[in-house]
Amino acid sequence: MLRRILWGAVGLAAVGLAWSWGHAVFGPFVLPRPSEAIEALICLVKSGEVASAVRTTAVQSLLGWVAGCLLGAGLALLASWSEPIRYALRPVATGFLGIPPIAWLVLAFLWFGSAGFMPGFTVAITIFPVVFLAVLQGLDARDPGLAEMAQLYHASRTLTFIDIDLPQILDHLLPAAATALGFAWKICVMSEVIGSGTGIGGQLATARAHLDLPEAMAWILLITLLVLATDVALVAPLRSWVATRRDTTVKAGD
């Protein structure tokens, strides 16, 4: 664990060094000093702008992520239940997977205007095919022997789903949901920069308009910290939980 953290810090320090080198070579109009960006970030935190921007972006990202996961998982359950629905949904999901988020952003801007749920919608519609295909794969990979065992032991449908089906689906759903969460931040900030002008993206767009490079870098730094914090607080525990359930310890015999 300590080794992993140490090497993670080494990776981040390498990026910091490359940033300093970039500043030294290209000058302050291309890349400000890392310390300038950190100072700008501290100022933004003190002014209270960070808290409000983070809150707006986090709400939109998480709402979009939850909606995308629910939509993807729900449709996958429908597709596993009915073959015609599966045949109808599979090409739709594959097609949606190929549509770039920027295209959805344009549509969302036209449909919802610049405010409201526009970034959340873009996040949800972009990540739902990822979750749909993962959950469908999980449903297809279920062990029919275990389902028969549950049936022969007269387990109810609810118990079979919770104790037998769901754990097998989670093995596929959790990695997809974790990847989608990383995407959610990026897509949300992009939507805010181009469309809604709220949250972190909105502040980033303002910094760009003012040609305030240290502040722009401060917002980028903040996004990176948020993604890392999400990974440590939410995604890493989920990953380690899945790893525990897989139980990779050596067999006692055999």
Next chain:
Amino acid sequence: MLDFRDLHMRFGERSVIERITLAVRPAQFVAVLGPSGCGKTTLLRIAAGALHPCSGTAENHFKRAAMVFQDARLAGWMTAVQNAAFGLKAAGTPWRTREQEARRILLRLGFEDADLTKRPRSLSGGMRQRVGIARALLMRPDLLLLDEPFNSLDIGLRREMQDLVRTQVDQMGIAALLVTHDIAEAVRLADRIIVLSPRPSTVVADLENQPCDDAADILETSARLLRRSEIENALLRQRSSPSRSEPAISHSAVIPILRKEIP
């Protein structure tokens, strides 16, 4: 009592079972012996109520049947105790009671305390199979359905598991229906041996048996059974289309060896 009369089972166009009549009485250990693919497992599924025959009657007057599977069928994310207690959970037994009962039976079946919280991947093949047996026994069945449960085990472990099951069946006074393609296993365990022909299967022999432990007795009885032409034809007859994974046995090569060794 389990009572099958003129049972016929077909999957699509393929007839698997034809006119099978057999009965399992309370506290009786019946072995159904037949070549691979003759519909033995289908017979067990009908007994468990998971399949219904196309024609004929299948009456199960036993109150509670529990199945032990060939591959144990344990959930990889559950501990040994949770797997063993699954049947009780399905029956609505409260958490504390089912955990206690599962622990008790697993310890009785040779588990140590440290093994109880292990997941199936950390258990040996024999331990996994014991969890499967514990899951069935915890249901307090009056009929135990055994679907080639010793197949994947090595010889030593197989013998140990066979002893375990026979002892449990005797102690609990329950009936058991074992399907197997291993004649020695049937001779070792069963009070009655029913031999099925290859698919579409029919009963070719229905024999009383005295279960025995001695290896020489088992071999001698097995050889004597194999000398009966109907059993020899059913179990050793070369199939017209052998599967790729299973080379056909030349019965003309096997029988003389048995006859030579056991005069």
